[in-house]
Amino acid sequence: MNLDDPRAQRSRARLRTAILELVAAKDPASITMSEVAKHAGVNRATLYQHFPDVNALVTDALEETVAHVARAAALCPREAPRDDAPQPLYELFQHIAESAALYRRMLGTQGSALFAARMRERLTAELVASFQEQRRPAGFDDVPAEVHAAYLAGALIGVIATWVDDDAPAPAEETALAFWRLFRN
Structure with missing residues (x-):
């Protein structure tokens, strides 16, 4: 994956925003990758292309x-x-x-x-x-x-x-x- 690609940058920005919103609302240990993907409006495969787990994303x-x-x-x-x-x-x-x-x-x-x-x-x-x-x-x-x-x-x-x-x-x-x-x- 090319991190300089504008699509990758947009996806990463959406994932960062989603995890920060979720972390502000609940314990990071209880957040699932599926929940992050849904909140960010991306599919789980996209999420896993960028981050191996919730901790890495946080x-x-x-x-x-x-x-x-x-x-x-x-x-x-x-x-x-x-x-x-x-x-x-x-x-x-x-x-x-x-x-x-x-x-x-x-x-x-x-x-x-x-x-x-x-x-x-x-x-x-x-x-x-x-x-x-x-x-x-x-x-x-x-x-x-x-x-x-x-x-x-x-x-x-x-x-x-x-x-x-x-x-x-x-x-x-x-x-x-x-x-x-x-x-x-």
Whole structure:
């Protein structure tokens, strides 16, 4: 199969959308390949051409979600004032609010350790790359960049997980600002 073929790309996009919608609604372990194919409007043979099982599809579909979070975190200008969170951070928390059911399913108390680990790994890598481009906050020269990045990634994931698991979460803007204040100190 040629992954550059527009038909293959459309099928994969439909499958990713379908699995994200299904995962937001129910436990990934209870989702069948037949259910995914039906939800995506493709036949099972097409689904199996692209993904061997539900876990592979979930991993692939969530990669863009993880990449989105990682890019937004790495784009935050470190010199922004303490009481004005950077726009990428506001946008990140707004994105998470719009997909709260998915993030709750993947990071909340009943979440996926694999997803959390993948997100932490990707966030850490993006932050290290950002630090190598001289975008590291001042005052941390005595801490290895990888350790600093892992610390920040873990903190962000912890805040996101707690926020989406809350029965009455604060607005995205408030949470972004709270995280920024913690980050800046």
